[in-house]
Amino acid sequence: MDWLETRNGRLHAEGVALTEIAERFGTPVYVYSRAAIEQAFGEFSRAAAGREVLVCYAMKANSNLAIIDLLARAGAGFDIVSGGELRRALAAGADASRVVFSGVGKSANEIRFALEAGVRCFNVESTSELRRLSAIATACGRRAPVSLRVNPDVDAGTHPYISTGLRENKFGIAHDAAIAVYREAATLPGIEVTGIDCHIGSQITELAPFVAALDRIIDLAGQLAAQGIALRHLDLGGGLGIDYDGERPPSRQALLDAVFARIDASPAVRGLEVMFEFGRSIVGNAGLLLTRVEYLKSNDARNFAVVDAAMNDLMRPALYEAFHRIVPVVDRPGTALRWDVVGPVCESGDWLGRDRALALEEGDLLAVLSAGAYGMAMSSNYNTRPRAAEVMVDRGQAHLIRERETVESLYALERRLPD
Numbered sequence: 430m431d432w433l434e435t436r437n438g439r440l441h442a443e444g445v446a447l448t449e450i451a452e453r454f455g456t457p458v459y460v461y462s463r464a465a466i467e468q469a470f471g472e473f474s475r476a477a478a479g480r481e482v483l484v485c486y487a488m489k490a491n492s493n494l495a496i497i498d499l500l501a502r503a504g505a506g507f508d509i510v511s512g513g514e515l516r517r518a519l520a521a522g523a524d525a526s527r528v529v530f531s532g533v534g535k536s537a538n539e540i541r542f543a544l545e546a547g548v549r550c551f552n553v554e555s556t557s558e559l560r561r562l563s564a565i566a567t568a569c570g571r572r573a574p575v576s577l578r579v580n581p582d583v584d585a586g587t588h589p590y591i592s593t594g595l596r597e598n599k600f601g602i603a604h605d606a607a608i609a610v611y612r613e614a615a616t617l618p619g620i621e622v623t624g625i626d627c628h629i630g631s632q633i634t635e636l637a638p639f640v641a642a643l644d645r646i647i648d649l650a651g652q653l654a655a656q657g658i659a660l661r662h663l664d665l666g667g668g669l670g671i672d673y674d675g676e677r678p679p680s681r682q683a684l685l686d687a688v689f690a691r692i693d694a695s696p697a698v699r700g701l702e703v704m705f706e707f708g709r710s711i712v713g714n715a716g717l718l719l720t721r722v723e724y725l726k727s728n729d730a731r732n733f734a735v736v737d738a739a740m741n742d743l744m745r746p747a748l749y750e751a752f753h754r755i756v757p758v759v760d761r762p763g764t765a766l767r768w769d770v771v772g773p774v775c776e777s778g779d780w781l782g783r784d785r786a787l788a789l790e791e792g793d794l795l796a797v798l799s800a801g802a803y804g805m806a807m808s809s810n811y812n813t814r815p816r817a818a819e820v821m822v823d824r825g826q827a828h829l830i831r832e833r834e835t836v837e838s839l840y841a842l843e844r845r846l847p848d
């Protein structure tokens with residue numbers, strides 16, 4: 430992460446000392462780098478230069494308006510999974526014609542809203558959704574642009590909770606059933622078939638699953654063409670992994686090169702527009718969670734560092750036993766001990782890192798790295814904990830991009846029973 434650098438024994442983010450950010454904004458606080466986000470997106474754009482490609486940002490990874498705004502300005506499209514995300518994208522200034530709408534459970538209201546806004550494509554995940562979409566579009570006097578999300582039954586080789594392209598996952602339409610569903614789609618009055626898509630999972634660190642899924646999609650596109658159903662685009666989803674703990678995923682360029690080589694060699698899809706939906710690989714390593722050590726405590730078995738961030742702030746360790754590097758913000762001389770870094774929430778699952786070698790004292794600041802994706806976005810108010818503030822550093826300046834929540838706001842919508 431080249432936006433992080435140690436100067437005079439203190440960790441800096443794009444030139445701003447994290448100690449200063451902690452003092453100014455308090456902890457826990459998420460810190461993002463504008464340059465790192467733009468660099469990651471820029472690598473995808475450059476790898477796609479000269480081709481008809483729309484690189485979407487899967488905004489569920491981190492949907493802060495400042496991040497959406499930066500990516501919209503850099504030319505990104507957006508992959509959304511709810512009407513709320515569409516509202517957010519529009520509020521940040523994104524263009525609906527660059528938005529694709531994914532998700533297995535789109536409600537009638539969400540569909541209507543997205544049709545009226547004019548999204549680029551609905552990624553449809555079932556026959557029932559297709560019929561509902563056609564009926565709503567017809568009632569609004571429109572035709573909905575559709576790609577079917579095909580479940581290619583490919584093992585992404587990732588954590589079961591973030592695998593989405595296997596038969597047993599709830600996502601998409603089975604590969605074997607896809608042709609029949611396309612045939613029906615072609616007859617529905619409110620549907621305009623425009624593409625085909627897949628998304629096989631997240632934190633994928635090998636090229637092979639992407640290529641295997643692409644081959645399955647190319648095969649279907651060929652069968653569809655033979656039946657007179659012409660596609661205009663392929664949407665290959667997201668899922669490219671990042672380095673949390675020494676993983677070595679393919680580079681952004683290597684992934685796109687492999688995809689385009691395959692497409693160029695396949696007459697059935699050569700020349701079609703290509704879309705992607707990357708989340709984690711754009712923002713994951715552009716953010717960290719800054720937290721302060723409240724208490725140190727030890728028993729015969731373990732040493733615990735109780736910090737002021739918890740599973741409600743960063744759920745990935747509790748949810749997937751995910752690993753995040755945890756580093757001290759100020760270098761401290763002294764012997765490292767093995768610490769379990771845990772939060773104040775009343776759950777044994779509330780840990781951020783286990784068995785970490787750190788020299789620690791109470792009051793120290795720690796940076797939990799690679800927290801830009803699925804960090805703040807998955808946070809909650811469990812234990813009536815206000816969600817953390819978010820800060821973005823940009824050329825030596827730290828900007829508050831989300832205020833820390835107040836406790837009052839957490840129960841402002843609640844009502845007592847009448848007397």
Ligand SMILES: *Cc1c(COP(=O)(O)O)cnc(C)c1O
Nearest residue numbers: 487531631667668706707708709
């Ligand atoms: C979550 C998701 C993505 C993004 O996945 P990443 O691993 O963050 O790149 C893309 N498409 C769909 C349909 C998703 O659900």
